[in-house]
Amino acid sequence: MIKQAKFVTSVASVGNIPNFAAPEIAIAGKSNVGKSSFINMLTGQGKLARTSSEPGRTRLINFFEINNGEFYFADLPGYGYAKVSRAEKAKWGELIENYLSKSRNLINVFVLVDLRHEPTKDDKLLLKYLYAYSIPFTIIATKADKLSRLQQGKCRQTVASALGVGAADVIVTSSEKGIGKQEVFARIDQLLETANVE
Ligand SMILES: Nc1nc2c(ncn2[C@@H]2O[C@H](COP(=O)(O)OP(=O)(O)OP(=O)(O)O)[C@@H](O)[C@H]2O)c(=O)[nH]1
Numbered sequence: 001m002i003k004q005a006k007f008v009t010s011v012a013s014v015g016n017i018p019n020f021a022a023p024e025i026a027i028a029g030k031s032n033v034g035k036s037s038f039i040n041m042l043t044g045q046g047k048l049a050r051t052s053s054e055p056g057r058t059r060l061i062n063f064f065e066i067n068n069g070e071f072y073f074a075d076l077p078g079y080g081y082a083k084v085s086r087a088e089k090a091k092w093g094e095l096i097e098n099y100l101s102k103s104r105n106l107i108n109v110f111v112l113v114d115l116r117h118e119p120t121k122d123d124k125l126l127l128k129y130l131y132a133y134s135i136p137f138t139i140i141a142t143k144a145d146k147l148s149r150l151q152q153g154k155c156r157q158t159v160a161s162a163l164g165v166g167a168a169d170v171i172v173t174s175s176e177k178g179i180g181k182q183e184v185f186a187r188i189d190q191l192l193e194t195a196n197v198e
């Protein structure tokens, strides 16, 4: 359960990445997949993380304190947005990569993918990176409200197969309808129970 949540800081460069001495869960995924909305659903604060129908709005890593420092969410900038310059893309990539490889208390990356679509090349690249650096992750499928129950089941299987995990390992969510919230909380509890913090 999340009882308290507040925005702490935004980070635009690697040198400023904070160490909170508490477990961190990063929220990653392509631009516009619903990362910020997901944080807002979990915290019950509709305006905590800035959302936008315009892709590529979150260009910084935004940190949120949860339950008075029990853990932190890191809302990562979305990848795969076509309308930005190559230089800017490289800058985002570097920021994300540096964060993932240097953050000492990162316990898990929530990889958000749109339930309706086949995972992209960039999604697969992220997973490859997480495997290579032995960073544990959880697949979260978003925007389930846009599909019927039957389609949700089918798409869950498609997403799972494309990412090389089991369908049971994909948590189906909708920030709009609050679908999957309890499953996500259960996952977070499980992660926190086994967390070691420096
Ligand atoms: N129908 C529906 N729309 C959603 C859901 N989650 C997010 N959206 C919409 O998708 C758009 C993008 O949501 P954001 O939460 O800003 O996405 P993001 O991944 O943070 O985007 P960037 O920060 O640009 O990478 C917004 O218009 C949201 O309202 C959902 O569960 N269902």
Ligand SMILES: [Mg+2]
Residues within 6 Å of the ligand: 035, 036, 037, 050, 051, 057, 058, 075
């Ligand atoms: Mg965002």
